[in-house]
């Protein structure tokens with residue numbers, strides 16, 4: 001692939017731009033603040049998000065989105081889920097015709113309850129097969145440090161997914177393709193909410209049995225939602241499902257898990273938000289949209305419901321624990 005634009009120079013946008021560049025693809029990275037673009041251009045470092053990582057020479061940065069988009073074969077969208085619609089609407093006039101539009105965001109839009117690829121299709125006015133999603137166990141800091149990982153490129157157009165796969169394959173990053181966009185996106189969005197629950201459990205002092213139980217039951221409720229929305233059930237056993245769930249729920253690098261941990265230790269939502277230093281913990285908003293989506297499709301998601309109540313209705317995580325344990329007894333695969 002000749003040239004790729006990455007729009008959004010936070011942790012994952014910057015790390016993914018590095019992955020592309022290290023795979024031999026020329027990349028232009030757009031940062032919304034000129035000082036971030038300047039620091040990358042002059043010092044080869046994103047001082048705000050990945051201060052210890054030297055970025056390769058075939059990665060250039062700009063604060064001018066038109067410049068980044070000019071002639072790009074693929075456009076990677078690396079902004080938070082809840083701002084993607086507004087950002088993309090601004091970029092739409094400059095999107096190169098036919099370019100693959102790639103979402104990195106893991107969330108479900110508040111209000112519309114749309115997945116990110118649905119938002120992209122709607123705002124950019126492109127067909128489903130022009131939109132791809134990259135998702136999997138991909139903690140940005142580890143990838144920026146070139147620690148080996150795998151990921152999934154989901155697109156209904158297999159050839160487009162393969163083209164992107166070539167553009168971002170290297171010695172530390174191994175992308176697989178998948179045509180189940182619905183399942184892959186739901187896996188990425190729902191695991192953030194389950195990671196908040198795991199963080200809460202850790203904050204309350206619970207150990208590995210509790211974590212494993214939340215992860216496994218979290219996967220069960222994610223798969224139930226997936227089934228209702230037409231996802232392939234096997235996707236949830238793969239990198240975009242179980243893989244990302246395990247990485248995010250277990251890692252101290254996860255913003256969602258860390259956020260939940262603060263709530264579990266008794267911090268208020270406002271204090272947890274302050275401690276996030278402006279970095280996005282997508283599950284805090286997506287717990288509400290996913291809960292609504294589940295209700296619309298009559299799907300039972302008790303952990304997601306509880307996380308929503310802790311984050312937005314002031315429920316004490318200890319009360320949530322008691323409520324989850326006190327639910328009506330049932331068979332595991334009911």
Ligand SMILES: NC(=O)C1=CN([C@@H]2O[C@H](COP(=O)(O)OP(=O)(O)OC[C@H]3O[C@@H](n4cnc5c(N)ncnc54)[C@H](OP(=O)(O)O)[C@@H]3O)[C@@H](O)[C@H]2O)C=CC1
Nearest residue numbers: 008009010011012013079083104105106138139140279280
């Ligand atoms: N970090 C990770 O490990 C991974 C993240 N993801 C997903 O990728 C997406 C992006 O996350 P990530 O890069 O980590 O987020 P960060 O919080 O690290 O960075 C967010 C980026 O988006 C920019 N931004 C914030 N608000 C707006 C806005 N209103 N308009 C335009 N740009 C904005 C920020 O700019 P500024 O610096 O100027 O505020 C920053 O460049 C999320 O959906 C996340 O779930 C997926 C896999 C891994």
Ligand SMILES: O=C(CO)COP(=O)(O)O
Nearest residue numbers: 136137138139254255256
């Ligand atoms: O999506 C991620 C790892 O795959 C990053 O998780 P956090 O957003 O919780 O840091």
